[in-house]
Amino acid sequence: MSKINCQCGHENPFGTVLCERCGRPQTTEAKQSETVDMRYEGSARRSQTYKRSIIDRIWNFFSSVKIGISIIVAVLVTSAIGTLFPQKLYVPVSTDADIAAYYERLYGVFGTIYYKLGFYDMYNSWWFITLVGMLGTSIIIASVDRVFPLYKSLKKQRTKRHASFMKVQRIFGEGSSDDPDEALGKAEEKLKSLRYNVKTEEGALLAEKNRFSRWGPYINHAGLIIFLFGILLRGIPGFYVDETMWIREGETRSIPGAPGYFLESKGFILENYTKDEAKEIYGEALDRVGSIAKNYQTDVALYKNKEGGLPGQSEHRKLEKEYSIIVNKPLTFDGYSIFQMDFRLDELKAMTFQLTQKETGKSLGEFTVDLVDPEDTYELAEGTKVKLLDYYPDYDGVENGEPVSKSPIPNNPAFIFEMVTPEKPDGERSFVAIRQTLETEENAYKVNFIKADTRDISGLTIRKDRTLYILLFGGIIFMIGVAMGSYWNHRRIWIQKGKDNTLLIAAHTNKNWFSLKKELNQVQDIAHLPAYEDRLDKESTSENLEGDQQ
Amino acid sequence: MALASISSNLLFVSFIAYLIATLFFGGAIKGGKAETTDKNNKWGKVAITITIIGFLCHIGYFITRWIASGHAPVSNMFEFTTAFGMMLVGSFILLFFLYRTPSLGLFALPIAIIIIGYASMFPKEITPLIPALKSYWLTVHVITAALGESILAISAVAGLIYLLKNVDLTKKSKQRFWLEAVMFTLVLVIGFVVSSTAFSIAGYEAKFTYIDKNEAPAKIEYNYPPLFGMHEYKALTEGAMEPIAEMPPIVNAKTLTTFVWSIGTGIVLYVLLRLIFRRPLAMVLQPFAKKANSQLMDEIGYRSVLIGFPVFTLGALIFAMIWAHEAWSRFWGWDPKEVWALITWLFYAAFLHLRLSRGWEGEKSAWLAVIGFIIIMFNLIAVNLIIAGLHSYA
Ligand code: HEM
Numbered sequence: 055m056s057k058i059n060c061q062c063g064h065e066n067p068f069g070t071v072l073c074e075r076c077g078r079p080q081t082t083e084a085k086q087s088e089t090v091d092m093r094y095e096g097s098a099r100r101s102q103t104y105k106r107s108i109i110d111r112i113w114n115f116f117s118s119v120k121i122g123i124s125i126i127v128a129v130l131v132t133s134a135i136g137t138l139f140p141q142k143l144y145v146p147v148s149t150d151a152d153i154a155a156y157y158e159r160l161y162g163v164f165g166t167i168y169y170k171l172g173f174y175d176m177y178n179s180w181w182f183i184t185l186v187g188m189l190g191t192s193i194i195i196a197s198v199d200r201v202f203p204l205y206k207s208l209k210k211q212r213t214k215r216h217a218s219f220m221k222v223q224r225i226f227g228e229g230s231s232d233d234p235d236e237a238l239g240k241a242e243e244k245l246k247s248l249r250y251n252v253k254t255e256e257g258a259l260l261a262e263k264n265r266f267s268r269w270g271p272y273i274n275h276a277g278l279i280i281f282l283f284g285i286l287l288r289g290i291p292g293f294y295v296d297e298t299m300w301i302r303e304g305e306t307r308s309i310p311g312a313p314g315y316f317l318e319s320k321g322f323i324l325e326n327y328t329k330d331e332a333k334e335i336y337g338e339a340l341d342r343v344g345s346i347a348k349n350y351q352t353d354v355a356l357y358k359n360k361e362g363g364l365p366g367q368s369e370h371r372k373l374e375k376e377y378s379i380i381v382n383k384p385l386t387f388d389g390y391s392i393f394q395m396d397f398r399l400d401e402l403k404a405m406t407f408q409l410t411q412k413e414t415g416k417s418l419g420e421f422t423v424d425l426v427d428p429e430d431t432y433e434l435a436e437g438t439k440v441k442l443l444d445y446y447p448d449y450d451g452v453e454n455g456e457p458v459s460k461s462p463i464p465n466n467p468a469f470i471f472e473m474v475t476p477e478k479p480d481g482e483r484s485f486v487a488i489r490q491t492l493e494t495e496e497n498a499y500k501v502n503f504i505k506a507d508t509r510d511i512s513g514l515t516i517r518k519d520r521t522l523y524i525l526l527f528g529g530i531i532f533m534i535g536v537a538m539g540s541y542w543n544h545r546r547i548w549i550q551k552g553k554d555n556t557l558l559i560a561a562h563t564n565k566n567w568f569s570l571k572k573e574l575n576q577v578q579d580i581a582h583l584p585a586y587e588d589r590l591d592k593e594s595t596s597e598n599l600e601g602d603q604q
Numbered sequence: 605m606a607l608a609s610i611s612s613n614l615l616f617v618s619f620i621a622y623l624i625a626t627l628f629f630g631g632a633i634k635g636g637k638a639e640t641t642d643k644n645n646k647w648g649k650v651a652i653t654i655t656i657i658g659f660l661c662h663i664g665y666f667i668t669r670w671i672a673s674g675h676a677p678v679s680n681m682f683e684f685t686t687a688f689g690m691m692l693v694g695s696f697i698l699l700f701f702l703y704r705t706p707s708l709g710l711f712a713l714p715i716a717i718i719i720i721g722y723a724s725m726f727p728k729e730i731t732p733l734i735p736a737l738k739s740y741w742l743t744v745h746v747i748t749a750a751l752g753e754s755i756l757a758i759s760a761v762a763g764l765i766y767l768l769k770n771v772d773l774t775k776k777s778k779q780r781f782w783l784e785a786v787m788f789t790l791v792l793v794i795g796f797v798v799s800s801t802a803f804s805i806a807g808y809e810a811k812f813t814y815i816d817k818n819e820a821p822a823k824i825e826y827n828y829p830p831l832f833g834m835h836e837y838k839a840l841t842e843g844a845m846e847p848i849a850e851m852p853p854i855v856n857a858k859t860l861t862t863f864v865w866s867i868g869t870g871i872v873l874y875v876l877l878r879l880i881f882r883r884p885l886a887m888v889l890q891p892f893a894k895k896a897n898s899q900l901m902d903e904i905g906y907r908s909v910l911i912g913f914p915v916f917t918l919g920a921l922i923f924a925m926i927w928a929h930e931a932w933s934r935f936w937g938w939d940p941k942e943v944w945a946l947i948t949w950l951f952y953a954a955f956l957h958l959r960l961s962r963g964w965e966g967e968k969s970a971w972l973a974v975i976g977f978i979i980i981m982f983n984l985i986a987v988n989l990i991i992a993g994l995h996s997y998a
Pocket residue numbers: 116117118119120121122123125126189192193196197200268271272274275278536539540950953956957959960
């Protein structure tokens with residue numbers, strides 16, 4: 055590609071709009087327009103220059119801000135659609151058929167369409183992930199396309215610019231001065247006191263401040279990329295653990311996802327606010343809504359397998375710490391966190407029964423069945439025992455003449471007992487469930503329910519996420535960049551002598567023109583510079599601008 | 605109890621102060637010359653002084669309520685919305701001192717007033733915190749997010765002024781229609797406040813039982829005459845109005861009833877206003893915007909987005925993720941409220957990028973700012989009350 059030779063003698067790369075050195079407009083478009091687009095200093099960018107090969111096309115596609123915005127809007131719209139109905143994650147059923155039915159039952163035709171289109175799992179869908187991928191690509195390419203030319207041209211810029219460069223700036227003024235040199239001197243002094251970096255060259259002056267803010271967007275984009283990269287890493291095994299466990303009071307279990315660690319639940323606590331608590335101020339609220347939960351807590355002990363110890367044997371474990379896991383206060387160890395997430399109150403733990411003689415009502419003794427680990431036989435006295443022939447923890451009726459259990463959790467226990475007594479040494483059989491006793495033939499003895507012991511279960515989530523620090527780092531970088539670019543602005547003021555005792559002034563900022571003008575006015579007052587015009591503000595003649603003169 | 609009542613009195617004082625300050629800002633614009641500054645205008649000075657007094661009282665409300673309840677008063681709809689109104693005024697004061705434009709006050713304060721009015725329609729009593737909300741990260745997150753949103757909202761105020769000034773209201777156009785639609789929406793919010801206040805003064809209440817969407821029996825209390833009944837409702841209060849229609853289980857008929865009453869009242873109010881002024885409301889307000897400088901309003905709009913965007917990112921995304929990680933074990937869960945924070949963020953990112961290319965300044969940018977405010981309000985109102993997720997306040 056051919057270079058562009060400027061009148062000042064500088065050789066510019068192909069695609070340059072404003073000469074890198076003197077600022078003269080190079081394209082016919084730039085020469086004709088009243089103000090010039092200063093965004094990248096009119097420098098040559100790859101995307102504006104090469105348009106031939108496939109790679110060029112892809113590059114140009116992703117570096118376009120228009121495309122970038124379209125991608126952002128596409129992510130926005132798909133995200134919004136995903137909130138129309140609850141996502142799969144928040145639906146209380148799990149099989150595909152149930153999910154489909156759930157959407158249909160609650161949302162009718164719309165629910166069915168929503169389900170069919172796959173919107174019920176929007177954020178894991180391939181198109182959503184593709185969009186986010188495109189967003190990342192676009193951020194990277196657009197940034198690379200711009201940051202290098204911008205850096206180069208800001209570095210190369212000359213103090214003295216050609217008059218044609220000054221004339222196409224948004225803020226421009228020209229007028230005669232009694233003593234241009236004195237004016238320049240005073241202006242320099244004032245600009246320095248306003249903390250500008252001032253450079254001078256042959257009757258020309260360039261005052262510049264906060265150039266670093268121009269790097270803000272690139273730094274914040276880098277932060278976003280780091281963040282997205284962190285998310286990508288969670289796919290790699292070992293970087294990310296997400297497990298749940300249910301643990302009963304008094305139980306010790308190995309922690310899923312954390313090999314070698316064991317957790318013992320010493321008890322689950324649920325507290326509600328009470329009215330006589332010190333803060334009687336809540337009384338009104340409690341009256342209105344009834345009870346309000348105050349605390350969910352699981353008291354635990356954490357154990358670790360001793361080195362060389364056999365897993366599962368309690369004498370080989372070492373107590374690591376005791377802790378109360380509360381909502382918002384997870385137990386943390388070795389990169390893992392365990393959270394209090396859920397609970398179930400009053401699961402049946404054991405049931406106590408009594409063996410009685412039906413006719414007399416006389417008791418032959420009591421026995422207690424541990425519902426998680428029942429025994430085969432309960433000896434009551436010499437020649438008197440109850441055998442547990444069968445046990446159905448979660449009894450769900452009779453199928454094909456056989457009682458069935460829905461799950462191994464003792465929600466609705468049922469038993470088949472054989473009662474052996476001196477009177478009936480061959481034993482009598484009885485089926486005992488909650489509020490129900492069945493006998494195959496008339497028995498002389500029966501098993502009576504006396505009482506049940508219950509305990510609570512805690513639902514815990516185990517999480518290990520090594521990417522968190524990467525994500526946090528990305529977030530911090532983003533914040534630094536975005537603050538740099540938003541709270542500081544890159545301002546430049548050019549003042550130079552023209553022909554016959556005239557002075558030219560021009561100014562540019564990437565944002566916040568109001569403050570730039572305020573500073574320029576202060577310089578103007580002291581150095582008696584010619585009046586300037588803001589070419590985009592068509593309404594004000596500068597003196598009666600609202601809020602102009604503080 | 606004393607502290608709590610001091611707190612609500614302070615809130616009341618600030619509410620009145622904002623009302624009075626609005627009048628003075630109006631005076632500052634009316635009395636001033638074209639595009640006047642507050643430097644040579646007594647009205648403007650008085651107006652900002654009263655605003656600041658009101659704001660201090662508002663902060664007083666916030667602090668005393670914090671002390672009384674023992675937690676930051678941002679834990680239910682009333683508290684959060686009131687705090688949002690407070691921050692809106694704070695953000696306005698900040699931008700006023702950067703730009704000294706009385707017209708900004710004339711439009712920002714009434715919006716703050718409407719928001720506070722809206723807030724006070726929710727149960728005001730102090731509630732204890734449920735376990736999930738007990739975290740200082742929550743406090744930090746909510747306060748920063750609300751602050752960011754309130755600064756972003758100022759850009760909508762500047763945008764509105766820009767539009768009132770620049771949209772030609774004498775000719776029929778899309779712009780004119782939508783501008784009037786914005787006015788109408790504001791009147792609807794007032795309609796909600798008016799109707800809700802009226803029925804609560806009258807002490808209306810009607811109780812029902814119904815079957816909820818998980819097919820479990822439940823109870824509900826209406827504060828409006830029930831237009832719509834819950835799924836399989838049965839009245840408990842004798843002599844209550846019979847609902848006109850029964851709703852399927854997914855529709856909260858109580859919310860719908862409130863909604864329809866508010867819209868009805870709003871429409872009546874709007875028609876009355878039109879009859880009194882004999883002009884579209886945008887036209888009534890237009891003279892108040894005439895003295896603003898368009899270029900400056902455009903810049904205030906852009907600047908407030910620039911100031912607000914980083915604050916919003918920090919509060920609504922970063923702090924939110926940190927807290928969500930502690931409370932729910934995951935930093936992001938695609939809960940509707942989270943998604944809408946993301947949407948708001950993406951929207952303002954798009955806004956900033958659109959400004960990179962010329963042509964998206966001035967009027968287009970003003971419309972975007974107004975849309976941004978609508979998204980923020982949607983997040984506050986609709987997502988909380990209708991698309992209830994984990995975040996929804998009781
Ligand atoms: C959600 C994702 C994004 C966020 C949060 C973001 C954020 C920002 C911010 C805050 C600025 C500064 C704006 C200003 O100062 O007015 C900026 C500038 C910019 N962004 Fe993005 N951006 C995102 C995505 C993109 C994408 C996809 C592109 C691709 C075209 C892009 C291209 C640019 C460009 C070219 C600039 C101007 C740089 C300059 O002024 O030198 N951004 N971005």
